[in-house]
Amino acid sequence: MRIRLCLATLSLVGGAGLTTLSAPAATAATCSDIDVVAARGTFEPGTLGAIVGDPVYSALQQKLTGRNLSSYKVNYPADLSLTSAAQGNSDLVNHVNSQAAACPNQRFILVGYSQGANVVDNSIGISSDGAVVGSPIVATIPDALAPRVAAVLLFGNPIRALGKSVTGAYQSRTIDFCAQGDPICENGGDDVLAHLSYTSDAGAAADFAATKV
Numbered sequence: 642m643r644i645r646l647c648l649a650t651l652s653l654v655g656g657a658g659l660t661t662l663s664a665p666a667a668t669a670a671t672c673s674d675i676d677v678v679a680a681r682g683t684f685e686p687g688t689l690g691a692i693v694g695d696p697v698y699s700a701l702q703q704k705l706t707g708r709n710l711s712s713y714k715v716n717y718p719a720d721l722s723l724t725s726a727a728q729g730n731s732d733l734v735n736h737v738n739s740q741a742a743a744c745p746n747q748r749f750i751l752v753g754y755s756q757g758a759n760v761v762d763n764s765i766g767i768s769s770d771g772a773v774v775g776s777p778i779v780a781t782i783p784d785a786l787a788p789r790v791a792a793v794l795l796f797g798n799p800i801r802a803l804g805k806s807v808t809g810a811y812q813s814r815t816i817d818f819c820a821q822g823d824p825i826c827e828n829g830g831d832d833v834l835a836h837l838s839y840t841s842d843a844g845a846a847a848d849f850a851a852t853k854v
Contacts, residue, residue, distance in 0.1 A: 672744035673711035675791065675854060677701060678736060680715040680729050680757030682797065683774055689714050693754035693796050696840045700847035701750065705854060713740075719756055726769060726776040729760035734780035737764075741786050748791045750850055754839060755825055758798035758817075765793060765811045772799035773825055790814065792850040796839040801826040816849045818842045 677698050681690035689695050689712055698712055713736055717729030733751070740747055753761030759769035764782055769775030782790065793807065793815040800806070802825065807815040818839060822832030 671711065672747055673709045674746075675701075675705065675708055675710050675748050675750055676740055676744075677710060677712045677750045677752060678715065678733060679712065679752040680717070680733060680754070680760040681719050682755030682757050683719055683721065683725075685719060685754065685757075688712075689752070690754055690757065692837060693757075693839050693843070694752055696843035697752050697794060697846050700843040701850060704844075704847040704851045708854065715757065715760060717760065721774060724776065726756055726759045726763065726774055727779045729757065730763040730776065730778065731780050733760055733764045734782055737782050737786060737790075741789060748789050748854065750792045750794065750854075751790060752794045752846075753798070754796040755799065755836065758795045759800070761793060761795060762798065762800055762807065765790070765807065766809065767800065767805065767807050767811075769800050772803055772805075775799055784810075787811070792816070792853040794846045794850060796842065796846075797823055797826050797836050799825050802828045802830075804828070814853050816846060818846070 679689040679694035681694055687695045689698055715729050716732045718725045751761045756774040759775045762769045763778045766781045768778050770777040787810050793811055795817040798817050801819050819826035820835040820838045822830045823835040824830040825836050
C-alpha cells in the first residue's frame with residue numbers, strides 16, 4: 642500500500658509541477674539512423690515522457706548532430722496493474738524486431754524511466770520480477786540484434802532497490818541513474834521528490850549515448 646501511495650503521489654506531483662518540453666510526435670520509425678525507443682514511467686504524461694523521455698530525446702538530437710533520429714513511445718498502460726510492465730516488455734521487443742527487419746542499418750537507443758526501466762530491463766534479459774511495478778520477462782531482444790542496441794539509458798530503475806543491475810552483454814552500453822534518496826531505486830530511500838529529478842540527467846545521458854553510437 643505504501644508503494645502504491647508513493648507512486649500515486651509521484652504522478653500527481655509530476656503532473657502538476659512539470660513544464661512539458663516540446664518533442665516530435667512519437668511514431669514508429671521509418672529507416673532513420675537511430676530509433677530512440679522510450680518507455681515512460683507510471684502515469685507519466687508527455688509525448689515520450691515529460692520527466693525523462695522528452696528531455697532525453699531533445700538532448701540526443703542536440704548531441705548527435707548529423708544523425709537522423711526517430712522516436713517510438715512504447716505502447717503499454719504504465720499503470721499499477723499486474724501486467725502493465727509485461728505488456729510494455731512485449732511491445733518494446735516487437736517494435737525492435739519489426740524495425741530491425743525493415744531497416745537493416747538502423748540502430749537503437751533504449752530509454753526507460755521508473756516502470757519503464759522495468760520494461761527495458763526485461764527486454765534485455767534482466768528480470769524485474771519482484772521490483773516495484775515489475776514483472777517476469779515475457780520477451781527479450783534476440784541475441785542477433787543485441788549489437789544494434791547502441792545504448793541503454795535508465796532512470797529511477799526499480800530493480801536497483803533489490804540490489805540488481807544490468808549485467809552481461811548490455812552492461813558496458815548501459816547508464817543507470819538513481820537519485821540520492823529516490824525510494825523507487827534506492828532501498829530505504831525516503832525522498833519522494835528525488836524520483837522526479839531526472840530531467841537534469843538528460844544531458845549526461847545523451848553524452849553517454851554519443852560515446853556508443
